[in-house]
Structures are given as structure tokens and as C-alpha cells.
Amino acid sequence: MKGLDLSSALRLIVQANSALALFKGVLIGVPNPDVMLSPLAMQEAVLSSRIEGTQATVGDVFRYEAGEAPAQESRRNDVFEIINYRKALQVARAELETRPFTLNLLKRLHEILLDSVRGRNKARGQFRTVQNWIGGTGTTMEQAQFVPPEPARVPELLGNWESYYHHDEVDALVQLAIVHAQFEIIHPFLDGNGRLGRILVPLFLHEKGLLSSPVFYISTYLEEHRAAYIESLRQLDNSPESWIRWIEFFLGAIKVQAQRNTETAMAVMQLYATLKERVIECTRSQYAVPLLDQFFHRPVFTSTQIDLGPGGPTYARLSKMLLILREAGILQVIREGSGRRPQILSLHELVTMCEA
Structure with missing residues (x-):
């Protein structure tokens, strides 16, 4: 002007x-x-x-x-x-x-x-x-x-x-x-x-x-x-x-x-790096990092919304990994599954960061 x-x-x-x-x-x-x-x-x-x-x-x-x-x-x-x-x-x-x-x-x-x-x-x-x-x-x-x-x-x-x-x-x-x-x-x-x-x-x-x-x-x-x-x-x-x-x-x-x-952004990167180590250690899976990427893209999800692409884990293996991460405190349950209604899980630390 x-x-x-x-x-x-x-x-x-x-x-x-x-x-x-x-x-x-x-x-x-x-x-x-x-x-x-x-x-x-x-x-x-x-x-x-x-x-x-x-x-x-x-x-x-x-x-x-x-x-x-x-x-x-x-x-x-x-x-x-x-x-x-x-x-x-x-x-x-x-x-x-x-x-x-x-x-x-x-x-x-x-x-x-x-x-x-x-x-x-x-x-x-x-x-x-x-x-x-x-x-x-x-x-x-x-x-x-x-x-x-x-x-x-x-x-x-x-x-x-x-x-x-x-x-x-x-x-x-x-x-x-x-x-x-x-x-x-x-x-x-x-x-x-x-x-x-x-x-x-x-x-x-x-x-x-x-x-x-x-x-x-x-x-x-x-x-x-x-x-x-x-x-x-x-x-x-x-x-x-x-x-x-x-x-x-x-x-x-x-x-x-x-x-x-x-x-x-730096805090998110640090959280990602910390969780990456924990998820790899807990699951001991080749899918650990792609799975973590899914959590960051969609921090609240059902197991059916996880898509690791062709060659990904079976549904049973994925469910086992999610259970392990839940027991480790990395994931939290927002809603328990019941009948046809699936369980909803949350990457709580990331959601809390976004609410701040």
C-alpha cells in the first residue's frame, strides 16, 4: 500500500x-x-x-x-x-x-x-x-x-x-x-x-x-x-x-x-521419535513404524481404519500389536468394543498436545 x-x-x-x-x-x-x-x-x-x-x-x-x-x-x-x-x-x-x-x-x-x-x-x-x-x-x-x-x-x-x-x-x-x-x-x-x-x-x-x-x-x-x-x-x-x-x-x-x-513442530517430532523407539521395542515388528505413522495421521481410530497397504499384517497380528501397545500405555481405550461396534483407541499424548 x-x-x-x-x-x-x-x-x-x-x-x-x-x-x-x-x-x-x-x-x-x-x-x-x-x-x-x-x-x-x-x-x-x-x-x-x-x-x-x-x-x-x-x-x-x-x-x-x-x-x-x-x-x-x-x-x-x-x-x-x-x-x-x-x-x-x-x-x-x-x-x-x-x-x-x-x-x-x-x-x-x-x-x-x-x-x-x-x-x-x-x-x-x-x-x-x-x-x-x-x-x-x-x-x-x-x-x-x-x-x-x-x-x-x-x-x-x-x-x-x-x-x-x-x-x-x-x-x-x-x-x-x-x-x-x-x-x-x-x-x-x-x-x-x-x-x-x-x-x-x-x-x-x-x-x-x-x-x-x-x-x-x-x-x-x-x-x-x-x-x-x-x-x-x-x-x-x-x-x-x-x-x-x-x-x-x-x-x-x-x-x-x-x-x-x-x-x-519440534515437540511433535520429539514425541514421534520417542514413540518410535517404544513401539519398535514393544511390538518387535517390521510394521512398527508404518503403524506409528497411521497413529499420527489418525490419532483416534478403530482397528478397521488402520491400513498398512499390501503385504501388511493379518488382522489377528494387527489386533495383537494394538493390544500390546494398549497394555504398554501408548494407546488408550476411548470406547470398548461391543458386538458389531468396534473398539476405539487413542494416541493420547498426541491428542492432548493438540488440545493444548
């Missing part, structure tokens, strides 16, 4: 970029990050959705995917929203392997986010053609806390936004702060704008080469500082001062969350 004096933010710019570079280095050193960091992607989906009011936990989602749905309908609906968030991020990641980010991809992600959940009847996958506003239930537009641009301006504004998204600014993190804020200001959809705006963060970082993969979990910080996050966005106007304040807030979020992400 032209005309901004970023001298007061220079220190934060350096610190945020340094913290992000360190995290990138750690990610490069993670063997099979798609497996090892999969639970943290779930944590991001949970926390991003929680900012929008959902109450489901990481454990709720893991248990649902293992066949144990929450008893409360509201909690089940929350789980669906979280699963949609994770799916949207996965689709975007695959798309960016072959082509740059586009507005068509943005609409596709919106369609996924709102599939069969709250907002599904609010022009899912389509940019808004009516006026919307932000406020409490029953709030009129005159009473609204924020009124986005009129719908007739949305196509032009999004075109400018997309052009700026792909522009090469001197500092990409400052650019990302502006990209994120502009998206929230345009508010191009009738619902789901907040979650989409947060998904854009790892996608942008990956596309700009600041991360080797779109793995950046910013929602922890934004959830903890929700009031400041929302207020910083709402105070944005044409004054340079409001944009400097927002950029400084966003850079601070990137800096702190990059440091946390580095610590968490």
Missing part, C-alpha cells in the same frame, strides 16, 4: 520474518510432514471455527471420524464445520501445486466451507449480490458495527484485491497483512468470510515461497486476542495510522505464532 511510513514497524517486520524463516527450516526437517503435522492442521481448523462460535474440540472431531459422534446436535454441526475447513485447506493446497491462487478457487473453497452447515443457504460458492453487515442478532444496517461495500462494487474490488495478492511487494508479510484486511473489508460472501480470510494466510505464505508447504496455524493467536483482532480490523479507514496499527498487530501475530509453531 503506497504512502505508508513503516519505519515504526521495521523491527517487527524483521522479527516476524526471522521467526517465520526459522519455522520454515523446522518444517523442511520434518520427515513426512503430511503425516506428522496432520493433527495440528486439525487444531487450526478447530480454532479458526471457534472464532466463529463453534464449541467442538479436537478430540470431538477425532472421535467423530472414528465413529463416535457427539451426543449434542449442535456439537455435531460444529464438527461438520471443522471438517469442511480442513477439507477446504486440503483442496487449496492441491490446487496450488499446479496453478496460482484465483478468485474461482476462492469461490470453490467457500462452497466447501459451507457444505451442509450454517450458511449453506447463503449463496454458497457465489460472491454476494446483496448488501450485508455485521452486528448482533436483529441489528439493522444503521446500527451495524461494520457495513461492507455495496454489492455492485464487489467484482471490481475483488479484481483489484486479486491483482494485489499476486503483486511482488518489498515485504511479503506486510503485503499479507493488507491482503487479509482487504479481504475482510470487502466481505465478498454472505457468510464464511472470517474462516476464508484465515485460510488465506498459509496459502499466501506457501505461494510466496515463505513456507515449503501451506502449514501455518495462526488461529491460536487470533483466538487468544479475538477482541484486539476484530477491533483492529474494524478501526481500519483511509488514515495511514489505522493501517500501521493493523499491520503491527498482524506482524506481531505472525511472529508469536511462528515461534509457537516452531516449538510445537
